[in-house]
């Protein structure tokens with residue numbers, strides 16, 4: 001949790017309005033993705049992550065049924081080789097800006113999970129807190145802030161959480 005007192009956070013802080021704008025935009029994009037990823041959640045669950053460097057958009061990633069060696073490094077076991085949205089976005093960003101530049105930049109990751117509302121065709125937000133493997137990738141790449149959606153079923157509203165690098169240890 002960011003309590004607003006962290007000064008290294010303030011340097012590249014997104015306004016609440018801007019964060020919401022970005023999350024809404026990602027929600028629209030996620031709705032256009034073909035359902036992929038975790039079929040135990042009904043197959044209608046879609047996850048998208050975006051990376052911003054110095055407040056500028058760099059790239060998206062989404063959960064995918066394509067395997068990738070990069071994901072294997074961060075999977076929970078040898079069989080978990082499918083790209084997660086976060087590792088997908090990280091891999092793309094490394095390709096675009098280079099590993100070293102990525103690591104030393106002020107980076108923010110936005111993550112949105114959408115899921116079908118029960119008995120409805122409507123999509124609502126789901127909890128998109130990164131899994132352990134993605135958290136490791138986030139720490140490795142020194143991503144400073146992570147903004148992720150909370151479960152709309154639980155909160156009753158479209159709410160999100162901000163984690164800083166410090167929260168990840």
Ligand SMILES: [Zn+2]
Pocket residue numbers: 084085086130131132133134135
């Ligand atoms: Zn993950």
